[in-house]
Amino acid sequence: MSDTSLDIDQTGLETSSAYCAGDVSDFIALMKPRVMSLVVFTALVGLVVAPGTLHPVIACTALLCIAVGAGASGALNMWYDADIDAIMQRTAARPVPRGRVSPGEALTFGTILSIGSIFTMGLLVNWISAALLALTIGFYLFVYTMWLKRRTPQNIVIGGAAGALPPMIGWAAVTGTVSVESVVLFLLIFMWTPPHFWALALYRSRDYERAGIPMLPVTAGHDVTRRHILIYSLALGPIGLAPVFVGLGGILYAFSATVLGAVFIALAIRVYNRREGRAAEQAAKKLFSFSIAYLLLLFVVLLVEHVLSGLAVTGV
């Protein structure tokens, strides 16, 4: 009898190995907590830098809805991608490939959280931010996961829009609108996503190849990927400074964006130049690690500047 069917034990009662084996921790893992934390942080920054005020309880509600919505996207992604997750070393230990959570449970869990987070956001915060949250979840599931990921090497370029939306949701939670400033925050993450993921794909390309995912290093080769990383990094530098021109960032932010952008480009040049062996892999790993720090630091600086200016205005 198969592993997923009912068996009869010695007492004559049916036991089932198909019954959900997952603990609460497996369902938390299904929500990709590390990705969720970056999403929540960028949304928090969008919420803080937006003009106007929001009651702390409503602000926390908005962040909670964004966190749950991001978790729901992760669960739905793991439901749909269970087959390729099982093949890839990086994702083989996820709850669905390990058999801790069944695909059906992941789908149900993700669907309930998606609907719950969107409607809670709409009812308790506002419907513009709820619509943006729905767009984020829908884009990540239908456009990125189901449509682009297995079809085109541009998957993470276009799909990156889903990860770039959270600051806009935070902004919309306060203002009830979408404005140029929030679009600038969106563009910053959108342009950051391709070099970030392509750096990872450079040293994980065998994994992607085995799973049949057409990441750029698999379809076009490592050299073309290095060129694309460099081009996007060069474009990211000026976009990193764009918040200054729309009044979101001050002197500290301008300085940080310049320095961090220069380091990003320098690391991208190193990836471009080092093409063989361990040096090439290390250059890609370093760029990948730095790219996370880059985005985090830029948003931290934006947050700090706005908190400090808020304290200065209130005379604290």
Added chain:
Amino acid sequence: MRLTEEQTKHRRSRSIAIAWALAAMAALFFAVTIVRLGANVLNRPF
């Protein structure tokens, strides 16, 4: 259907987590209602 000891333990932990989540959601809706109504929460017709 008979569950193993581990499955029973996990089901219990999931049930407790769902109960906490539902209680938290009820508390959240209550809190936001109070925040939105503000002082009007005390404005009752006699």
